[in-house]
Amino acid sequence: MKLHIGIDDTDSIKGGCTTYIAALLVDKFSQLGIEFTDYPNIIRLNPNIPFKTRGNAAVALRVQIADSAYEYVQEAVLRTVEDNCRLQDERTDPAIVLVQGSPTGRIKRLSREALTDIVPPQRAIRALKHSNALAVCYGSALGLVGAVSAVGQGLNGDYTFELVAYREPRNRGKPRLVDRASVVRMDGMTTPETFNNYDSDNRRVLIAPHGPDPVLLGVRGETPDVVVRAFRLIRLREPVERWVIFRTNHGTDAHLPNTMLNQGIELDRPVILSGRVFERPERIAGGHVFFKLKHKNSIVQCAAFEPTGRFKEVVAGLVPGDEVMVFGGVKQNDRVHPPTVNLEKLIIRRLSDDIAIENPKCSRCGKHMKSVGEGQGFRCVRCKLGNSYQPKQVLMKTRVIRPGLYLPDKRAQRHLTKPLSRYGFEKRRWSKEPPTGTWHSP
Numbered sequence: 001m002k003l004h005i006g007i008d009d010t011d012s013i014k015g016g017c018t019t020y021i022a023a024l025l026v027d028k029f030s031q032l033g034i035e036f037t038d039y040p041n042i043i044r045l046n047p048n049i050p051f052k053t054r055g056n057a058a059v060a061l062r063v064q065i066a067d068s069a070y071e072y073v074q075e076a077v078l079r080t081v082e083d084n085c086r087l088q089d090e091r092t093d094p095a096i097v098l099v100q101g102s103p104t105g106r107i108k109r110l111s112r113e114a115l116t117d118i119v120p121p122q123r124a125i126r127a128l129k130h131s132n133a134l135a136v137c138y139g140s141a142l143g144l145v146g147a148v149s150a151v152g153q154g155l156n157g158d159y160t161f162e163l164v165a166y167r168e169p170r171n172r173g174k175p176r177l178v179d180r181a182s183v184v185r186m187d188g189m190t191t192p193e194t195f196n197n198y199d200s201d202n203r204r205v206l207i208a209p210h211g212p213d214p215v216l217l218g219v220r221g222e223t224p225d226v227v228v229r230a231f232r233l234i235r236l237r238e239p240v241e242r243w244v245i246f247r248t249n250h251g252t253d254a255h256l257p258n259t260m261l262n263q264g265i266e267l268d269r270p271v272i273l274s275g276r277v278f279e280r281p282e283r284i285a286g287g288h289v290f291f292k293l294k295h296k297n298s299i300v301q302c303a304a305f306e307p308t309g310r311f312k313e314v315v316a317g318l319v320p321g322d323e324v325m326v327f328g329g330v331k332q333n334d335r336v337h338p339p340t341v342n343l344e345k346l347i348i349r350r351l352s353d354d355i356a357i358e359n360p361k362c363s364r365c366g367k368h369m370k371s372v373g374e375g376q377g378f379r380c381v382r383c384k385l386g387n388s389y390q391p392k393q394v395l396m397k398t399r400v401i402r403p404g405l406y407l408p409d410k411r412a413q414r415h416l417t418k419p420l421s422r423y424g425f426e427k428r429r430w431s432k433e434p435p436t437g438t439w440h441s442p
């Protein structure tokens with residue numbers, strides 16, 4: 001029988017282990033000679049969901065087994081989750097779904113919705129109707145949404161690969177000993193076939209996380225071959241316990257389908273809006289840049305945060321009238337501002353003229369003069385020279401920014417965000433071939 005196994009984000013704040021559980025199961029299944037019908041999948045869902053409702057990263061394993069092996073496989077999955085996730089931690093509510101045969105249309109629909117929406121767990125349970133499925137929850141049922149969505153998300157359109165290497169238990173929690181220079185070199189040798197290894201603008205290595213989780217590093221790329229090649233180019237000063245190649249929706253913009261354009265604004269959902277800049281952007285404390293967008297008949301607040309780096313400077317260079325398309329997530333950032341589009345991507349379609357109206361300059365010292373009063377002309381505050389005749393000056397400023405597509409600095413990009421280097425390399429379909437070559441550690 002075909003069997004699809006979905007496991008929701010079993011991570012707690014203290015350390016992730018969802019993909020690690022998948023890696024353990026890959027090894028267990030391989031030793032038993034179980035046939036994989038796909039690489040294990042990492043599925044990212046709506047990234048704007050508040051943490052407490054969970055379910056934004058899940059894994060799926062897809063195998064072909066003898067009917068007689070089902071009991072054993074089920075037991076192995078449950079035991080591996082129970083032994084390896086932090087059931088005792090608050091807000092860890094892992095969920096497992098085993099679906100026999102092919103995922104139904106209901107399951108596929110749910111997984112599409114979970115990319116752009118907030119799906120209640122009851123809907124996930126209902127989606128399993130008419131499936132030969134087993135659902136297991138530890139704690140609340142919140143994890144079911146991710147587990148069912150992972151099963152239903154076949155990654156049949158665009159997709160990428162990620163090789164994830166794991167640390168030995170004794171090293172977890174300690175600094176990761178990944179040689180920086182070798183990462184920079186690997187990035188130079190494998191880009192654009194790999195992506196988001198290194199943020200040269202901020203001189204930051206992006207392949208290694210920082211938490212206490214078992215992940216040592218993850219290399220993202222277009223093919224299984226290139227992520228293995230890139231991995232071998234990295235010098236490590238600590239042993240690798242195991243590694244696995246996942247097929248994922250990382251870097252595909254799966255959460256920003258074109259159909260979302262101008263579909264309205266809802267809290268904690270992604271959004272794509274076209275419109276014109278309404279007011280000159282303002283820089284607020286902390287270096288964040290806000291501006292107001294006129295979309296249809298409403299005014300929408302948009303934000304580019306400090307870590308987005310050069311991106312926020314482009315946003316700061318917008319002026320009223322500029323035609324733009326904004327991509328992002330709608331969040332209630334604080335109590336004073338209305339729901340705001342936190343920008344993930346910006347297309348500047350057309351620049352308008354940047355016109356400034358200034359008081360005339362003093363003919364003696366060159367300083368801008370002050371208005372004396374309505375219709376009474378200007379006076380220089382420095383040399384007291386008056387001038388009743390000169391009109392205000394209209395200045396056309398040179399625009400610094402150019403039309404085009406802009407993304408935040410790499411360090412501030414989301415897992416799902418399609419990096420600039422991937423444009424033009426999108427895949428159209430998955431040929432449904434089982435994994436070949438060496439795709440996990442022996």
Ligand SMILES: [Zn+2]
Pocket residue numbers: 362363364365366367380381382383384385
């Ligand atoms: Zn003067």
